[in-house]
Amino acid sequence: MPAVKVLSVAVSSRARIQQDKDAAIELANAFDHKRDVPRDCRLGVLLRIALPRLQGSDLTLQDTEDALDLSIAYLRRVHLFSFYNGCVAASNISDVFRGNNATSTIHLRLANADIILEQTQNPGSTAKQEQSPKVDLLVQHLNDAIENALEESKSWDSSGPAYLVSTEIDSQAKDIEKDEARTEDVWIKNHAVIDSDGRARCSFHFCRKLFKDITFLKKHLLKKHPEFLKAERAKSHDTYMMESWDKQEQRPVPPILVDCGRVFSTVPSRVLGAVEPMAADPEPELWKRQEERRKQDEGGKARYERNYDNHNQLSNHGGPPAALNQPLLEPRGPRQNGFLDVDDMHEEKVEMAFEDVEVQVKPPKKKKKKLL
Structure with a gap:
């Protein structure tokens, strides 16, 4: 989070708004160029859009103050430049986020600064009025910083941007942009089917839309199927990335495989060390983890057995186990043997007796007289 700081009374005076606005706009234009x-x-276009009355005759002091605030915010967010904190710029965005630069501070002006200035003045002394008014020390420092920044901006060379890393990277970036443009043209031609009448059709099998000409098809491909073009554009970076990797003297090394025996087989280990590369042996740590897991398993098994024994003792009130203490539901009879001797098999004859069986006789059918 950025720090917030309130400006002094003299710096917050409305008498400074016009000159501060002109200086901030001039610095922003120099940075943009x-x-x-x-x-x-650029800032000029943003001011015309946000404050259309800025160039008109009905300009108010509030419009001028809004233009100053917008210019200061533009300098801080776009060019990492602090206007009220010494007119200095940060070299990278990380310094702004970490709070290591003056640009990390957001400044606020006092709303009643002019009222406070009027109260502190002494209009009764004529001698002081005849002399030139004293300039506040903070105001003097701010004026000097703004003047130095404006003088420095006039000497800037506008041949190229100053935020690039090196000339080599700038050249590679331009080459990559050209490769991406060529890749885009080839990709559009490969995914366009031109009919005899000049109409163009999308060649994706799930689309197959028909357009008036290749211009409308190009817009369709870039808008509806950009994910396929993105993969082709990424291939333009591969050659430059590999060349940069080969030229680097200090680069990350992938982990190596360490043989940890028959139990753990090969385990990847990170390469450490700057002067002499070395890799840590992961086998002791693996054995330590396995021993901890074994102790946890044994402890869980012992707790389960203790809980099981305690449950049986509580259910039986200290007597024998519950399975032996239960009463028998049925008396025990002769022991039944389920063994069957195939050499001594007895056939049981089934006798059927029909002496006392009552069989119902079916009643005779009634005779029906035939009508003549």
């Missing part, structure tokens, strides 16, 4: 910011994204 130096770093080759697109013209549609």
Whole structure:
């Protein structure tokens, strides 16, 4: 989070708004020209869109103050430049986030600064009025910083942006942009089917839309199927990335496989050390973890057995186990043997007696007289 600081009374005076606004806009224009910011994204265009009355005759002091605030915010967010904190710029965005630079502080002006200034003045002394008014020390430092920044901005070379790492990287970036443009043209031609009448059809099997000409098809491909083009564009970076990797003297090394015996087989280990590369032996740590897991398993098994014994003792009130203490539901009879001797088999004859069986006789059918 950025720090918030309130400016002094003299710096917050409304008498400084006009000159501070002009200085901030001039610095922003110099930064935009130096770093080759697109013209549609520069501060002048943003001010015309946000404050249309800025160039008109009905300009108010509030419009001037809004223009100053917008210019200061633009300098801080786009160019990492602090206007009220010494007119200094941060070299990278990480310094702003970590709070290591003056740009990390957001400044606020006092709303009643002019009232406080009027109360502190002494209009009764004529001698002091005849002399030139004293300039506040903070105001003097701010004026000097703004003047130095404006003088430095006039000497900037506008041949190219100053935020690039090196000339080699700039050249590689331009080559990559050209490769991406060629890749885009080839990709569009490969995914366009031109009919005899000049109409163009999308060649994706799940789309197959028909358009008036290749221009409309190009817009369709870039808008509806950009994920396929993105993969082709990424291939333009592979050659430069591999060349950069080969030129680097200090680069990360992938982990190596360490043989940890028959139990653990090969385990990847990270390569450490700067002067003499070395890899830690992961086998002691693996044995330590396995021993901890074994102790946990044994402890869990012992707790389960203790809980099981305690449960049986509580259910029987200290007597024998519950399975032996239960009463028998049925008396025990002769022991039944389930063994069957195949050499001594007895056949049981089934006798059927029909002496006392009552069989119902079916009643005779009634005779029906035939009508003549």
